[in-house]
Amino acid sequence: MxxxxxxxxxxxxxxxxxxxxxxxxxxxxxxxxxxxxxxxxxxxxxxxxxxxxxxxxxxxxxxxxxxxxxxxxxxxxxxxxxxxxxxxxxxxxxxxxxxxxxxxxxxxxxxxxxxxxxxxxxxxxxxxxxxxxxxxxxxxxxxxxxxxxxxxxxxxxxxxxxxxxxxxxxxxxxxxxxxxxxxxxxxxxxxxxxxxxxxxxxxxxxxxxxxxxxxxxxxxxSPDIATSRMHDAAPPVTYTHADSPNPLVNNYLTSDGRYVTLMMLQLDKFFAEAMTAIGLPELVTDQRFAEQLPRYENRVELVRLIDEAFAKRTLAEWREALAPLSGAWGVVQTPAEVCDDPTTVANxxxxxxxxxxxxxxxxxxxxxxxxxxxxxxxxxxxxxxxxxxxxxxxxxxxxxxxxxxxxxxxx
Structure with a gap:
């Protein structure tokens, strides 16, 4: 102590x-x-x-x-x-x-x-x-x-x-x-x-x-317990990486085999900013993704496009590209990396x-x-x-x- x-x-x-x-x-x-x-x-x-x-x-x-x-x-x-x-x-x-x-x-x-x-x-x-x-x-x-x-x-x-x-x-x-x-x-x-x-x-x-x-x-x-009896005995709907209902709440693989986690729950709020940071600014006005309903209907394609973008750069490059992003994101780290994380050290x-x-x-x-x-x-x-x-x-x-x-x- x-x-x-x-x-x-x-x-x-x-x-x-x-x-x-x-x-x-x-x-x-x-x-x-x-x-x-x-x-x-x-x-x-x-x-x-x-x-x-x-x-x-x-x-x-x-x-x-x-x-x-x-x-x-x-x-x-x-x-x-x-x-x-x-x-x-x-x-x-x-x-x-x-x-x-x-x-x-x-x-x-x-x-x-x-x-x-x-x-x-x-x-x-x-x-x-x-x-x-x-x-x-x-x-x-x-x-x-x-x-x-x-x-x-x-x-x-x-x-x-x-x-x-x-x-x-x-x-x-x-x-x-x-x-x-x-x-x-x-x-x-x-x-x-x-x-x-x-x-x-x-x-x-x-x-x-x-x-x-x-x-x-x-x-x-608690969330799973609360919903476990709300579906008339039917199992709750589950999603995979490929069909995530919010593509900005997902894990993406970089070219050097590392994962970046995006956690922007307010998709509408962060969509344009995130697409620009990821290098897909054209998707902001794409009719498949410009509005909430079509974006959800075409989410599999949106995830695929984001996957392709992340696969083109290393983790170090993504750290730099995502640094200005106001939405929440993080790197999936190992315990050894946690020990040396600047936040871990500072606190x-x-x-x-x-x-x-x-x-x-x-x-x-x-x-x-x-x-x-x-x-x-x-x-x-x-x-x-x-x-x-x-x-x-x-x-x-x-x-x-x-x-x-x-x-x-x-x-």
Whole structure:
């Protein structure tokens, strides 16, 4: 976190996170970037299971950076606790006494079995904000079923189906990128927590906050959800690149194999300007395209002509040609290009940071900024790195800490 105190809007807020993988821990990472103290509770043996993805080969560990631990866990403190032991449960409840937020991804049956469900935590801290991130929500037949973003968000939530339907020539469902729904969900959870903190500050009452990956998917597909029952059971009309109803909302391929996206929703407003910039000024007065109705009826031909124009120039040439255009357009970039994009650099959207071992790498920070302050997060903690520090801050004597270690309750 940057040292500028004005950006630490959650300074003084303590979050106790009992969660694994990316979805819920990503919320903790956002809260840490907003200035909260986030204590990550990891299993005493092995820690967050995502730490093991490097050794299993799922995460490459390139340049000695386990990015799937760094992304959702930057800026936190880590304590290793065996929650199956009486001592471990005692430690967890002791830490909960001074927390403002209890954040978990554990399923209901496991929370009950390990003794940290809502009633357990509120028995020691009545006004705490209790936050649950889940695959399928707190109610219904699947409330206690495990879920990942690939299952609950991408598949069950309809995201994969809709993106596949919108992609031409794809014969199997489009695969999501790593933690795609998880990171959107973490940001959503963080927003819910901020609202709950405001409620508690104004009323003194804590809330139980729930965010599910299925619910997130439905929200992301709001237009599709809204129209899905408006067609008398007939499937909604879909369009391809070739017959786009608005040729100025489309992707066009350049001569060097790059795509430019045009996004000018007001076709009439931008048509003449866009055709001139693209190098087709004669189409402005062409009777096939001069008016709205014939333009729609002849849209396949219009798209074909724009395709031909784009195929004659390189991306660099198109950047120059489209620069004066007042309508919205952009280049389809790779993640590496995003890192070096002037907008990304100027606004600090991708930070240069290091792991706890000092290995440099780049990390996208959460997109919310306060007072134009850029976030530079520290790396994710090592497994159990702060166990002693956290327990001493909680008021435990060293002899008691040593006893808990000897008993296998903490790391």
């Amino acid at each position: 940057t040292d500028n105190s004005e950006s630490k809007v959650l300074s003084g807020v303590r979050v106790l996170e009992v969660a694994a993988w990316t979805f819920v821990p990503a919320a903790g990472a956002v809260l840490a970037e907003w200035g909260a103290e986030v204590i990550k509770v990891e299993p005493r043996e092995g820690g967050d299971p995502q730490r093991g993805l490097v050794t299993s080969g799922i995460v490459s560990g390139a340049d000695q950076v386990n990015y799937m631990i760094e992304v959702p866990n930057r800026g936190k403190k880590s304590i290793g606790i065996d929650l199956r032991t009486p001592g471990g449960r005692e430690v967890l409840l002791e830490l909960a006494k001074t927390a403002d937020v209890f954040l978990t991804s554990y399923l209901p049956s496991r929370r009950k079995r390990l003794g940290f469900d809502v009633d357990d935590i509120r028995a020691v801290n009545p006004n705490i904000i209790y936050v649950r991130g889940s695959g399928h929500g707190p109610k219904g037949p699947d409330a206690d079923r495990p879920g990942y973003d690939g299952v609950s968000y991408w598949a069950r939530g309809g995201i994969g189906a809709m993106l596949t339907a919108a992609t031409e020539g794809v014969k199997e469902i489009v695969r999501q990128r790593p933690a795609f729904g998880d990171l959107l969900g973490g940001m959503t959870i963080a927003g819910g927590i901020a609202a709950a903190l405001y409620k508690r500050a104004t009323t003194g009452e804590g809330s139980v906050v729930d965010v599910s990956l299925v619910g997130l998917a439905a929200w992301n597909l 600090g959207y991708v930070a240069k940071t290091t792991t706890m071992n000092g290995v440099p790498f780049k990390l996208a920070v959460n997109p919310v900024q306060f007072d134009e302050q850029h976030v530079v997060p520290p790396g994710a903690p090592e497994h159990g790195q702060h166990t002693e520090e956290i327990l001493m801050d909680a008021g435990l004597e060293w002899d008691r800490i040593q006893q808990l270690k000897d008993d296998g309750a903490v790391l």
